[in-house]
Amino acid sequence: MSIADCEQEEAGWGVFEGLPGDPMMWVLVFSELVAFGLFLGAFIVAHAVKPAIFASGQTSLDATLAGYNTIVLVTSGWAAAKGVASARANARRHARLWLLLAMVLGGSFVTIKFFEYAHEIGSGIGLETSMFFTLYFLLTGFHLLHVCLGIIILAVVCSQADPVHVETGTIFWHMVDLVWIVMFPIVYLVR
């Protein structure tokens, strides 16, 4: 063991002590929350500046479909959390099944979102239709990219189902879930 390893072992993770999973994932999660927070803040300010454009844009969105997608994503988060509980209990086969369910539901979220985009694009709506749709496609597209990345992370940790790895991978997944919970009413519902 090197001196650096010994020092690391003695010091632990400092302020990150007590958080589940690998602390480096928390650094990523906090930076993502700041980025999404700034993006949502910009959307809120733009809405206040151009209320008519945003009200008109929101009426073209399918809030009910997005609401069902919320249910799909929170159910996926539940399956991922169940996977963590199974991995901690050393029931690795169960953990893999729960994570697989979380990934399938995550894939369903992506499919529903693409269906929603296809419907909007089919109605003649695009990135340059208005300021609302520019921000809408960028914000939801950025989130969708994180959902896809989250599914890949879950697939990576699923193979071994090691408790620490599963905890670490699902932290990212729940962050994606948390961001959608806040984004949904701000983008689709608040007038």
Add this chain to the structure above:
Amino acid sequence: MRYQPDRLDLTLLALIALAFATMALTGAAHGLPLANGTVLAIAAIKGRRILLDYLDLRTAPPIWRGLITAWLMLIVGFAWSVSAVSVLLS
């Protein structure tokens, strides 16, 4: 053997019920500060359940729980106050 629902199961049920409540409000009086405040308050409750039970921060050091709760409340509070001011000024 009967299945005993755990905290995660109850959280999922609460999140689904709150999601349906939000969808029911979708057709309600849009633009009113109360309607905006209700859907945002529901989002804050859902977010809090996710960070406590899914992210498992219930037993984590209070500073981390507080930081993510502050992020949640800041965005939801900002969205509500900006929309309320816009409605009052229009």
